[in-house]
Amino acid sequence: MGDDLGDEWWQQDDASESEKEDQEKQPTEKPNAKTKSERKRKAITERTVKTKKKKKSLQTECVVPKKKETEDEQSAKPKKRRKKKTITDVLATSEPKPGCPADLQNLITQYFSDKRSVIEQEELKLQDSCFLSSNDLTHSLSSYLKQVCPKWVKIHKQHTGKSSVVLLIVCSSALRAIELIKQLTTFKGEAKAVKLFAKHIKIEEQVKLLQKSITHIGVGTPGRISALIEKDGLSLQGLRYVVLDWNWRDKKLRRMVDIPEIKLDFMKLLESGILNGCKEDSVKIGLF
Template identity: 60%
Template sequence: FLIFLTFSSLFSSNLDPSDDEAVEKASDNRTATRQDSDSKPAVKKKRKQPTECFLSQPEEKQESTVKAKRRRKKKISDVLQKSAPKPGVPADLQNLLTQHFGENRSVIEIEELKLSDSCFLPANDLSHSFSSYLKEICPKWAKLRRNHEEKKSVVMLVLCSSALRSLELIKSMTAFKGDCKVLKLFAKHIKIKEQMNMLEKGVFHIGVGTPGRVKALVEQDGLCLNATKYMILDWNWRDQKLRRMMDIPEIKRETIDLLEKSIIKLCRDGSVKLGLF
């Protein structure tokens, strides 16, 4: 019994409260390290997700597309605004006809649409007003005006892109036309039947209008081109969008149709002369 008491006292004396705290700290450290080790893989998984890369790529594409669109618009406007105006020449009209009919016509048919230099009047070199240009290309206008007595026809036909431009040209030819009669040949506020009645009842020397209305009058036999001597295209003038008459698809198509169906044959026969103002 004495021996047992001795060993128990020795054992209790060796146990120190600081040892218990050490044991608890060690266990706490182990649990903390376990928690840290458990949490580290989750952090790594979050970092592996390339969220930033996926978000940055479409933004760059959108910026690049917006920049590309802006560059295209700016480039077109720069070309139109900064390009020096070049006067139209007969070769421009020839090239336009060739490009328009090149894919759908044979070589022989395209040759029939070509016009010799003798079919053209001197082109405007951008130094003339409309009246001075008409005086240059038609020095004998007074005689032609007196001799013209045919109804449903005009001696001179002027084609431009719009009704407003037609009115501007009519006002600007005051010094040239004298006392001759000018007929408005466009669709704005004027019915085609009214124009046909005017042509049938009266004698007109100059017709100014759009290709679409002139083509419609010719097709409906309201306007006859047998007495026509001059056909002027308002080639060089540009509108607010810097477009010439041949830059507007509808005007371009109607002008080419009128040339093909009615004017080119008369030019080849020598009865009509073409001028580019």
Template identity: 40%
Template sequence: MADDLGDDWWSEEPAGEEKAEAQVESLTENEVHSPLKAQGHRDRKKRPHQETKKQISQAKKDESHNAHPDGEPKKKKRRKKKKMSEHLADAALKPGTSEDLMALLHKQYQGKLSAIEMQELQLSDKSFLPSNSTSAPLSSYLKSCIPKWNNLVKKTKPVKPNACLLLLVTASAKRAVDLNRQGSEFKGQCVSAKLFAKHLKIQEQIKLLNKNGAHFAVGTPNRISALIQTDGVKVEETFYVILDWNWRDVKLRRMVDMPEVRQDLLELLRKHIIPATRNSEKLRIGLF
């Protein structure tokens, strides 16, 4: 059937285009902008949380301000740790005893040495001189402990090479010089030796000791150990080892309170002095 020329055929649109246009027109304004509104909804959810944090922070500041009328928060005081010198000042400054020395050796080597080696560090009371319980001066203490010193000096003149009849062990070169002077009344007319690093080089000390030993020798643990290891000093010829145990420096530290000196001292005792004491009835240890 032919088209009617009277119809407005040019105004008609295909059915597909009509459907697409209808779908676009059916979209509401809310549906078109829904993604943006959804994002805004999430933003609104975050805002109360952020505001809550600000409110809590402000509340804390208000509390702090109210607690301190001046507006300055009270600072927490840090507890200061006591220095070693303060601990030592608080402690009772009692003279050392042989029990103190044995306890220190046990504490130092417990778990590091075998049971047999720990047993070999033990000494009987016969191995010790009386301790300086009255804090007497050096000469007075030595005179009371070694009353036959002058006779020993006479019998041993000249002293055997590399022999030191009395070894006085202290913490430093300066202290060694002081002790050598303080002991002048006790030692009398005898051969003395200074065994520390600042006096002579170790090679020079070995040469001197090879020619002539000493009745009275004062030195530091490290240098005395080095001389014993190189046969500069034959500890089996020694009669007395005196430890400068009770002296304290300006910081109130004893020789055994100084880590580097304590280690050298305990190694000197463990490796040389205690074995020689156990093997000899004449060698005895004193704590000055």
């Protein structure tokens, strides 16, 4: 019996010890609960980050197609070509300057640069003595001619040859030629002037007119004057002065030498004998 009591006592001790162990275990379970909450917060944070990344990627996907559409639209649109400046555009923004001998010499050099050898180009250079004084934009045609041809009365009276003229005035059009002839009134005196242009006048009629009577002044376009020289309708033998209507501009602000077809005829006219006359000192050129 004593042994039974002893066993009960030990059992009670074991029971109390086991209870103590359970009580000691309970506090150790609290950290596990804390770890679980931390994991939960971590999981929420990761989900938030993933959501933000997904949203950002969706925004990027939305932007890329929009950029592509813009590029397609731009490629579909025709590219604007830069408008080349015309002579009119350039001259409209610049003040008109009177022509000078150097302008004509530069034009001759440029035109023959690919048509003549270097030696031939040197021969085309005109001396200063070949030129009359140029118009400074203050003269009318009559006042200019009185200045450059002070002995006109004597010179035109000495001229007796037919099919030739003493003074040749070269301009860009028939209308301009008629206007210049009207401006000659106070200068020409008793001298006779003739129209040398193609508009409404057949070349055969002009040849007959030149052969029939003595004329002193010819006013016309380079194309018709060149044609008359080629057909022997106009001789340069009695020619003393060539006046170029250099400074006058049309409605598009172009000078005679700015219009390609007229420029070509003009250079042809110079080649027909005028340049040779200048080198021989029998012809003088003036820029009006």
